[in-house]
Amino acid sequence: MVRLVINGSAQNVAVDEDMPLLWVLRDTLGLTGTKYGCGLSQCGACTVHVNGRAVRACQTFAADLDGATITTIEGLAGPVADAVRTAWIDLNVVQCGYCQSGQIMQATALLARTPRPTDKEIDAAMSGILCRCGTYGRIRAAIHAAATTLGG
Known part of the structure; x- marks a missing residue:
């Protein structure tokens, strides 16, 4: 179980430790604004903010983010x-x-x-x-x- 705060909402997600954040967002949570582009962290279509930093969600593993605050395009505000x-x-x-x-x-x-x-x-x-x-x-x-x- 990985605990993430996504767009201000605490989420507990049961995913494999090698599942990229991109698939957690799109497939598990239905947040499809973050796009799949290349899967190699080279095109940037999957960019999200993790603890305020822009990162590529396709090569960032959800299990490495336990407790992290994530903002997607759907939750981007301010x-x-x-x-x-x-x-x-x-x-x-x-x-x-x-x-x-x-x-x-x-x-x-x-x-x-x-x-x-x-x-x-x-x-x-x-x-x-x-x-x-x-x-x-x-x-x-x-x-x-x-x-x-x-x-x-």
Whole structure:
């Protein structure tokens, strides 16, 4: 039994110790906003926050997270999340949308720790999240817009 706090709700889940967090979220708990992309922690579609840090859920084992606080795209809230979502909409970032939950999770983690990121810092933080549609320019602009909204 693994005890996790997911999106503010305590959950006790009985899973194999080698089950990735991604499958706990999607298959056990029905939280399908976190996407499966590559399964190798290289595309970032499965990004969630664990204790405030952006991590790849496909290669993070649930058994290693006993007692951890996890936030998925469904539970992402607060001023930083609101600013990022608003910027995403205002700048029409989304094209196909498949990677966007990972992009938004990574962007909010970046802005939470770096309120005024430079282009170089944005590119470094976001480099692990692949966008098959190539909306990287809009993503960077939206992160800058969100930072401005937040007073950064």
